[in-house]
Amino acid sequence: MSIEYLHTMVRVADIDAALKFYCDGLGLEQVRRVDSEQGRFTLVFLASPADVKRLGGIAPDANPTQVNIPMVELTYNWDPEAYQGGRNFGHLAYMVDDIYEAVERLAAQGVTINRPPRDGHMAFIRSPDGISVELLQKGERKAPREPWASAENIGVW
Numbered sequence: 001m002s003i004e005y006l007h008t009m010v011r012v013a014d015i016d017a018a019l020k021f022y023c024d025g026l027g028l029e030q031v032r033r034v035d036s037e038q039g040r041f042t043l044v045f046l047a048s049p050a051d052v053k054r055l056g057g058i059a060p061d062a063n064p065t066q067v068n069i070p071m072v073e074l075t076y077n078w079d080p081e082a083y084q085g086g087r088n089f090g091h092l093a094y095m096v097d098d099i100y101e102a103v104e105r106l107a108a109q110g111v112t113i114n115r116p117p118r119d120g121h122m123a124f125i126r127s128p129d130g131i132s133v134e135l136l137q138k139g140e141r142k143a144p145r146e147p148w149a150s151a152e153n154i155g156v157w
């Protein structure tokens with residue numbers, strides 16, 4: 001199986017303070033910002049200037065999961081929430097060649113598929129230590145297929 005590291009997601013309580021820390025303090029650059037009125041959240045993808053330069057720059061509308069550089073994804077939920085027990089750390093994200101092959105192999109090892117790849121694009125699992133891991137299909141999403149298309153979520157991710 002081929003796998004590529006994509007990003008680490010961190011939930012933040014104050015997007016402006018977080019951007020000051022990550023951009024002004026650490027020197028990361030904003031790759032893309034997505035404000036979702038419907039979902040009531042903001043996502044900001046950040047990368048090191050060296051990684052952005054290595055790519056020769058990034059288009060403002062680029063899909064962050066397709067630019068092939070490691071990033072931090074800041075997630076700001078508009079409705080206040082107190083993050084306890086590490087909930088501010090969101091997940092690790094990896095891109096895989098075949099989402100169905102990946103989840104089938106993991107399920108065969110006894111790993112619970114918390115969010116099945118019903119859409120042929122995305123799944124969530126948890127490490128033995130409870131770390132949420134997002135798996136994304138490389139390239140175009142695959143056609144939905146059973147047993148995943150009708151599988152229910154299990155637990156949280």
